[in-house]
Amino acid sequence: MPHVALYEPEIPPNTGNIARLCAATGTPLHIVGVTGFRMDDRTLKRAGLDYWDHVDLHRHIALGDLHMALSGSRFVYLTTKIERPYTDWEFAESDCLVFGPETRGLPEQILKDNAERCLTIPMAKPAVRSLNLATSVGIVLFEALRQLRNR
Numbered sequence: 001m002p003h004v005a006l007y008e009p010e011i012p013p014n015t016g017n018i019a020r021l022c023a024a025t026g027t028p029l030h031i032v033g034v035t036g037f038r039m040d041d042r043t044l045k046r047a048g049l050d051y052w053d054h055v056d057l058h059r060h061i062a063l064g065d066l067h068m069a070l071s072g073s074r075f076v077y078l079t080t081k082i083e084r085p086y087t088d089w090e091f092a093e094s095d096c097l098v099f100g101p102e103t104r105g106l107p108e109q110i111l112k113d114n115a116e117r118c119l120t121i122p123m124a125k126p127a128v129r130s131l132n133l134a135t136s137v138g139i140v141l142f143e144a145l146r147q148l149r150n151r
Contacts, residue, residue, distance in 0.1 A: 079111055
């Protein structure tokens, strides 16, 4: 099963919706770094509904801690700043899909250090800079699950 990691998420309802998605698919969810909200925030809890008991939730202080916790995983970084579409990637069961904060995305240095493992969701309208974080996680996670089921 792949993993989903949110690096410094900022908006509670997005994280709650992603938690619900992870609960529904049995995907472990990793929250890395400082969040823009408290984990007991009522909008976070409301977006996740009553599914929080079904979320395999992990907290990490820094990306290095995530890497140590998932030492056998391949880390895939999602960004709007590159051209390689997520559909060109062959997903593996141990992949960890890493998404950045809603307002700024993953830090440039992380993208530069991992350029060969950076993917994007293509958009037809260049004026639209990005998709909602929860939507993006759903798109990429379901592609990974589709590929893994078809092997």
